[in-house]
Amino acid sequence: MKIKVIGIGGIGGALLPALTRYLNFAYNGSEITLIDGDSYEERNNQRQEFDELGYKAEVTAERLRPLFNNLLFVFKNEYVTPGNVYEIIREDDIVLMGVDNHATRKLVSDRCEDMETVTLISGGNDFTDGNVQMYIRKNGEDITLPIANDFHPEIMEPADRNPADVGCGELAESEPQLVIANNAMAAVMLSAFYSYLQGKVTYDEIYVDILTGNSRAVNRR
Amino acid sequence: MSNNNETAVAEDEEVELAEVAPVRNEATGIITVTCGANVSTFGNISGRSIGALRQDLGDVLGIQPGAKAIASGEEVNDDYITVDGDRIEFIKESGTKG
Numbered sequence: 001m002k003i004k005v006i007g008i009g010g011i012g013g014a015l016l017p018a019l020t021r022y023l024n025f026a027y028n029g030s031e032i033t034l035i036d037g038d039s040y041e042e043r044n045n046q047r048q049e050f051d052e053l054g055y056k057a058e059v060t061a062e063r064l065r066p067l068f069n070n071l072l073f074v075f076k077n078e079y080v081t082p083g084n085v086y087e088i089i090r091e092d093d094i095v096l097m098g099v100d101n102h103a104t105r106k107l108v109s110d111r112c113e114d115m116e117t118v119t120l121i122s123g124g125n126d127f128t129d130g131n132v133q134m135y136i137r138k139n140g141e142d143i144t145l146p147i148a149n150d151f152h153p154e155i156m157e158p159a160d161r162n163p164a165d166v167g168c169g170e171l172a173e174s175e176p177q178l179v180i181a182n183n184a185m186a187a188v189m190l191s192a193f194y195s196y197l198q199g200k201v202t203y204d205e206i207y208v209d210i211l212t213g214n215s216r217a218v219n220r221r
Numbered sequence: 222m223s224n225n226n227e228t229a230v231a232e233d234e235e236v237e238l239a240e241v242a243p244v245r246n247e248a249t250g251i252i253t254v255t256c257g258a259n260v261s262t263f264g265n266i267s268g269r270s271i272g273a274l275r276q277d278l279g280d281v282l283g284i285q286p287g288a289k290a291i292a293s294g295e296e297v298n299d300d301y302i303t304v305d306g307d308r309i310e311f312i313k314e315s316g317t318k319g
Binding site: 007009010012097098099100101102105122123124125126129130131133147151152153154155182185205207208209212214215216 | 289
């Protein structure tokens, strides 16, 4: 099995320990690629676990590698861009994405729509709520909706920018996030991943609200 | 659209899809309003417009300004007047951060 994890921030960092532990014992020999162009800074300590500064993908891969000997870890210290998306996301990949901008979501969704067989599980949150979208494409047919769809114009026509296109001088202070919300989305992504492996997915997306305790799976087809 | 009101149908019985999979709670007179993970049901708001519901329930259900509205499977604008049995969804945007 080849897994690509795009975004090793709050959500990606939260799902990786359980994902790699599960794969190590259930699907040993799997290859897992961590992809992120961002680096750990001290301020990330509030939400993310790391033991040294440096590129998030590389630092995290090196931290997990000795713990899970049955997996092949690869890292790419780069953001997903139009220039590398075709190399990064390949046929039969399972992609778990926890990025912080809709521009990248749109880029990855479009790449997946061009493929024959791929699975994309994408999570995102605001302060206390969020959603996980599940795009399954098999033999050239959409089994579930692309994550950039008519119900989500904010992804179809993103107002934000790919972080690779934002110069250092333009980087704005990120909106505050809650580690508990990140973990809630990571848990739902892991559930969606497991459901996919069991062939039991019946939804296009799941909404979660940690304040009300509600979650709702939606079939939009 | 998702639907939880499927009824059993004999294999040789031909029925209209709408009869098998209704999207309205016609028998109950209830209107369901959904946004994101949260669902509320009301027994006394039929006849109100989508625009009025958007304003009155915006804070309670976390309805974002400009959120698309779906009424019983069809996209509607703020002038749409709700009827008994409608299932209304204000589409919540995907979470941005991660």
